[in-house]
Amino acid sequence: MFAFVLLPVFVAPLHTDVSVPLDGIQHEAVLKSTGEKEVWIPRGTLLGFGCLVRDAPTNQTIALTPLSGSLTRTINGQLQFAVYRFTPMSEHILIVCVQPGPNPPVVPDVQIGPRVGTDRFGGTAGALVLVLGLLVAGAIATLVLIILFATRGPRRPLPQA
Numbered sequence: 001m002f003a004f005v006l007l008p009v010f011v012a013p014l015h016t017d018v019s020v021p022l023d024g025i026q027h028e029a030v031l032k033s034t035g036e037k038e039v040w041i042p043r044g045t046l047l048g049f050g051c052l053v054r055d056a057p058t059n060q061t062i063a064l065t066p067l068s069g070s071l072t073r074t075i076n077g078q079l080q081f082a083v084y085r086f087t088p089m090s091e092h093i094l095i096v097c098v099q100p101g102p103n104p105p106v107v108p109d110v111q112i113g114p115r116v117g118t119d120r121f122g123g124t125a126g127a128l129v130l131v132l133g134l135l136v137a138g139a140i141a142t143l144v145l146i147i148l149f150a151t152r153g154p155r156r157p158l159p160q161a
Contacts, residue, residue, distance in 0.1 A: 024099075038084065040081065041083050042078055042108040043081070043107075048100040052097075053093055062086050062087070067082050075111070
């Protein structure tokens with residue numbers, strides 16, 4: 001149960017579907033699924049940077065929901081911040097990300113990965129309560145079975161042929 005409930009909460013921030021350079025050039029990217037995604041920017045990205053995401057088959061713009069930037073992760077020693085959330089229409093997207101200024105600093109790529117599941121089942125605390133509740137229910141069921149087995153009457157012998 002731990003693996004099914006808690007593991008996605010801890011693994012999602014470490015997973016990346018695709019990396020895109022902050023170069024102002026449109027890139028086609030293939031995502032691993034159409035579930036909600038987050039755009040992660042590296043530390044050192046200038047304020048005022050921006051991304052535009054479109055669905056590749058329809059060329060329709062996909063709305064980006066800004067995040068507070070308080071969700072962070074460290075990948076290969078590089079601190080990253082989640083800045084946008086979006087839901088792709090298909091697994092094929094067109095994305096362009098750019099920094100302001102004539103000579104912006106070179107920073108690592110923007111990363112797109114699955115949305116961190118901190119609000120599923122009420123968040124990490126809710127997932128822990130769910131797992132602990134199931135463990136308690138399993139322990140009670142096991143205790144009841146042990147008591148029933150220990151207090152049952154004697155077995156009847158098998159008929160002899």
